[in-house]
Amino acid sequence: xxxxxxxxxxxxxxxxxxxxxxxxxxxxxxxxxxxxxxxxxxxxxxxxxxxxxxxxxxxxxxxxxxxxxxxxxxxxxxxxxxxxxxxxxxxxxxxxxxxxxxxxxxxxxxxxxxxxxxxxxxxxxxxxxxxxxxxxxxxxxxxxxxxxxxxxxxxxxxxxxxxxxxxxxxxxxxxxxxxxxxxxxxxxxxxxxxxxxxxxxxxxxxxxxxxxxxxxxxxxxxxxxxxxxxxxxxxxxxxxxxxxxxxxxxxxxxxxxxxxxxxxxxxxxxxxxxxxxxxxxxxxxxxxxxxxxxxxxxxxxxxxx
Amino acid sequence: xxxxxxxxxxxxxxxxxxxxxxxxxxxxxxxxxxxxxxxxxxxxxxxxxxxxxxxxxxxxxxxxxxxxxxxxxxxxxxxxxxxxxxxxxxxxxxxxxxxxxxxxxxxxxxxxxxxxxxxxxxxxxxxxxxxxxxx
Numbered sequence: 001x002x003x004x005x006x007x008x009x010x011x012x013x014x015x016x017x018x019x020x021x022x023x024x025x026x027x028x029x030x031x032x033x034x035x036x037x038x039x040x041x042x043x044x045x046x047x048x049x050x051x052x053x054x055x056x057x058x059x060x061x062x063x064x065x066x067x068x069x070x071x072x073x074x075x076x077x078x079x080x081x082x083x084x085x086x087x088x089x090x091x092x093x094x095x096x097x098x099x100x101x102x103x104x105x106x107x108x109x110x111x112x113x114x115x116x117x118x119x120x121x122x123x124x125x126x127x128x129x130x131x132x133x134x135x136x137x138x139x140x141x142x143x144x145x146x147x148x149x150x151x152x153x154x155x156x157x158x159x160x161x162x163x164x165x166x167x168x169x170x171x172x173x174x175x176x177x178x179x180x181x182x183x184x185x186x187x188x189x190x191x192x193x194x195x196x197x198x199x200x201x202x203x204x205x206x207x208x209x210x211x212x213x214x215x216x217x218x219x220x221x222x223x224x225x226x227x228x229x230x231x232x233x234x235x236x237x238x239x240x241x242x243x244x245x246x247x248x249x250x251x252x253x254x255x256x257x258x259x260x261x262x263x264x265x266x267x268x269x270x271x272x273x274x275x276x277x278x279x280x281x282x283x284x285x286x287x288x289x290x291x292x293x294x295x296x297x298x299x300x301x302x303x304x305x
Numbered sequence: 306x307x308x309x310x311x312x313x314x315x316x317x318x319x320x321x322x323x324x325x326x327x328x329x330x331x332x333x334x335x336x337x338x339x340x341x342x343x344x345x346x347x348x349x350x351x352x353x354x355x356x357x358x359x360x361x362x363x364x365x366x367x368x369x370x371x372x373x374x375x376x377x378x379x380x381x382x383x384x385x386x387x388x389x390x391x392x393x394x395x396x397x398x399x400x401x402x403x404x405x406x407x408x409x410x411x412x413x414x415x416x417x418x419x420x421x422x423x424x425x426x427x428x429x430x431x432x433x434x435x436x437x438x439x440x
Contacts, residue, residue, distance in 0.1 A: 264353065267395060271352045274391035275384050287398065302398060 003171040006038035006062035008083050010076040011103050011140065012069025016094035017041050019157035020066075023164040030164070033171055037062050057082040064089050064170055070096040070103055070295060071141040075134035084147040089170060091151045093163070097143045098152040099257040100295025104140040107299040108287060111138055142295035151176070156255035156292060159237055159244075182259045183230035183243045183252050188216040197225045199282040200273065209249050215242040221251045227283065229254035232268040257293040264298050266290045310364035310434070312339050312426055315354070317347045319377035320413045321369035328416035335420040336427040338364070346370070348381035352392045359401050365430045367407040369422065375412060382410065404429055 009017065021027065037060045038045060047058045057079055065087025071077050084090055095101045106114040115136070119127040143149055153166060162179075169176040203226055209218040221228040228251035230243065236256055237244040245252050258265050266289040273280045280286075290299050316322040322343045328335060344350060347370030355366045368389055370382040386408065393403040407426045411418040 264356075266398075267352050267356060270391050270395060271388060274387045275348075277387065280391045280394070286395075300400070302400065 002035035003033055003064065004035050004037045004060075004062040005064045005066065005167075006059055006083065006087055007036070007041070007066040007068075008038065008059070008079055009040065010067060010069035010080060010097075010143070011072040011101075012094070012096060014041065015157040016068035016096075019094075019155075019160050020163055022157075022160040023167075024160070026164055030167060030171075034167070059083060059086045062087045064091065064167075066091050066093045067097055067143055068093040070100050071137065071143060071146055072103060073134040073136045077137065077141075077146060080143055080147055089150045090147070091153055091166065091170075092143045092149045093153050094158055095154045095156045095255055095257050095292045097149075098154040099293035100140055100142050100299075101156060101292055104142075104294035104299060105291055107139045107294050108301060110301050111136060113301075139300075140295060145296060152261075154234060154255075154257045155237060159239075162236060179234065179236045181235045183233045183235045183237070183246070183256070186235040186238055187220075187230055187243050187246050188214075188241060189218050189220045189246060190216070191220045192223055194223050194276045194278065197223060198277070198279050199225060200227050200278055200280075201225045201282075202284060203227070203251055207249055207251070215247055215249075218249065221246065226251045227269075228252050229265065229269060229289065231272050232259060232263070232265045232289075233257070234259050253291070254289065255292050262296060264290070265293050266298070310338055310430060311362070312336070312365045312367060312423070312430065313358045313363045314339055314341045314367040314369055314423070315344050315347060315350045316341050317370045317377075317381070318343055318345050320371035320375065321347070321411055321419065323413035324411050324416050324419040327414070328420045331416055333416055333420045335423040338427060339367075339423050346376070346378055346381040346385075348376075348378070348384035348388070350385065350388070352388060352395065355389075355392050355406060356395070356399055356401075359396070359399070359405060364434070365405045365407060365426055367409065367422070367426055369409050369411065369419070372410040372412050375410075402433060404433060 036043065038047060059082050065083045067080060067083055071080055092098050096103060115127055144152060153162060166176045207221050207224055207226060230252040233252055233254045234256040239247055243252060254265050266286055269289050270280050270286060316325055325341055347368050350368050358366050368385060370385050371377060373382060376382045389406065389408045393406055396403045396406060409422045
């Protein structure tokens, strides 16, 4: 019998689905052994009629469930719970699912303030009428805050290699290997010392490097004074032997979330700057270090003094 | 006056912890709300530990190490200072008054100084509580 896969997107941008597509020609050979029983992006199976409450979502049973996106409203929560009921193995795909992702940045403000700021800045200027959109939750959640998740696969988007590996190993009935280490652990740049770098500068001018020489010949971007989130970000994004952004000669933005599951990238990065003698006050917007991992209560409104 | 609050102190194994030990054997008085965690060096106290202690309900956190220049590892306490200055700044992001963190130094032979720092921290937290500045 074919391996049944259900895929549901929640508070998502379709980037994770694009990453599935990016597995390229191997996806075709994979498709021989699997059956996509539910995927709103591709298959319209009327799982969710607008006049019915979402808890009646009719998601077919599956061996593997993929959820991308975080949970921001009642409808997404109930779809997530339906996925959990119907799938024997549930994977949180992408950083929104595992750590809240970009949408969780709204957790920095009280809900009412966030909604007001959002709708005052668009053309129509008025928030949607009550009941016309699903009721928002008090904040944006990662999926593992709401249901049990069997495997989290972070990344914005996750590396197609990993997606392919996860799909093939799970379809074969085994577990994919655990990933460990940070972006720095897998980064080939030359490291020397941070001692002569008192300030952190913003990435508004390019790093110093020789375009004719490989990434391994480039000095570490953090040592160049650029705010590179490599030390506090889970690795796994390598292409051609270097982490994706570093390979493009740009500092890591932290999209795989913290190295250890429940770590706080902002605290960890500030700690690294401070204990290496850099001026941590030269960081312009430190809360942006949680731009990918603001769920789990890490980003929250600052109480006015 | 009975109170339930807890002060968590990270004491380095070379100076602050022996000072606490000595304060105990010398039967010095200091507030009973103190809970001590012994660490090899105050410089190894990760900011996460301080913030987690406050999150979990500690009224205050003390990080106590050797006097400047007297660090067993030469410059461990300068790292402590750099880290804790940063933590004070971060505490505001997490909604904690920065006075809930106390960074201090004492030598192994200064139990009176140790006891005095704990008393000062306890009094400071009581004032904060009194001013209604809950977190």
